[in-house]
Amino acid sequence: MTKRHHGLSGLLAFALTLLVTQTPTPAEAKPRVTLTLAHCCPADHTYGVYAHQLADRVAANSNGEIKIEVLDGGVMGTEQAIAQKVQLGTVQMGAITSNNVAQLAPSLNVLVLPYMSSGPEDLTGDGGLLRAGPYRDELNKRVRTESGSLQVIGGFTNSFRSLFSKDECIDSLDDLQGRKIRAPKNPVMTAMWESWGVSTYPIAWGETFGAIATGVVDSFDSPTDVILNMGFHEHIKYITEATYLPLAAVVVINEPFLQSLSPEDRAVILTSADEVDVSHAAYVAENNARVHKALTEDHGITFCELRDPEVWAEKARGAWPQLYDLVGGGKDWVDMTLTYKDTGSF
Template sequence: MLKDVRRGSIDGAVVAINNVTPFSKTVGVLTLPYLVQSFDDAVKITTGDLGEHWREILSTEAGVRVLGWAYSNFRVLTNSKRPVSTLADLKGLKIRVPKNPIMIETWKALGAEPIPMAWPETFTAMQQKVVDGQDNPHTVNYTMKFYEVQDYTSECHYLFSLQPLIFGEKFFNSLSAKDQAMFTRAGIEAQQYNLLFSVSESEKAKQKMIEKGVEYMEIQDEDQWAKIAMDQVWPKFYDSIGGKVAVDDVVKALGR
């Protein structure tokens, strides 16, 4: 979809951050596992100086204008094979993942078997047991009716689903100054509304999944998940996302 925005086939879109990285390697920082560890982190990383930092990078590297962000909350794990609340439970589980190198390496490091797969194939793949599960925010899992083919949800926090609202630079620059200001204000307002909307809708979707019979569980040893992911996955991608210093700067800005 970002490709369509860049070439002007469509004017704008809301795109999952993991689908942005093929066009902007530096933004891959935002898909590092356990970089964003809370909703507050997600807000900090997309507003103020950090928010402006990503806007400049996406304009330069991807040729798109970011006018706001959507917050879809953390990607939680669903599966049809067994309850997962520890690393041991995760071992060998076949998980559908996007074709994103960082996400693939994360699930490998945690002991699962990631299977890269296009999004439209996901439901059928789970239905036919080609894969055991997948990860997405609660709202996506409920909207896509994954409760029909998944039995368990595990509340992991390895990746917060950030989605920039983007417009093509060519399109944006073709607007009058008045219209540019209007679009910019609308983007800010949309981001503020989504921030309020996301928390409540995520909880509602989780409860609806439970009502549909999906068993819900917390991760008992997620500190171990985080340590493995940060120790083993982060270093593999430093060179492609701007270097360790760039990552350290973001971590410092988050107050850690």
């Protein structure tokens, strides 16, 4: 071979190398569609984990042609503000606690009636109320009508609220009496606590750590991982896990935006959300196990069990009639939800 042919071969090899190294992979390709998804919390929080799982799944399922920009840490405001932005379309999607979307779509309040669900599987398990299926289809009809522009495309939980105490196990309803309990000023929660004969302290969340540390209150409730992630284990030594109130969150999208997409792009987003509903439920279960292990082995926390759970449930459900006005569709929608839970159909 001549030197000229050697030179041409070298140039060709160099050109092929450039082509291979510079051609973007599908994941690196410039997206055709970009949308934003806002939520309340850090990226490693349960809400952030869902949001980033969804962004990754959409990118994979669209070969990088659809991109979700996740807005972590509440940069778009409170959850209620995020819901309003999604309604207006200034943010395309939000991962938001359901009661904070219920200001725009009151039918969602059915999800947070005390003891409506008996565990995470009732919400995010196969056939659960937040999973794709007949119930969510019916829920969405109501959400679209009430909000004008919102559609639920996914759902997840951060498990249920647990009851925390500084100095002793709370394992019966009698143990609540005389305790100084912090709780949000929320009509559903207020009615629930009152059904148990308790008046709570409506202290702002940002002031709760100080209130626990100084003894202004000696108990409060929240998802269990809060104790580990926010350092409450310095003062909280007893945790009672119950199933009175879930942290039920929905992923909502601006429906006019969704309908503006091609059928293929819509299918990618909806299918991706269905897949993440399943993977995130597994993540929550694994995270709960990790949190339990760390709290017991590293911080000496004692987990307590209720001795009279049926009494708690009976009294709390007795407060439902005074909450029907908060639920879009009222008692009829509550009864339809109970029927679906019992039978799998309406």
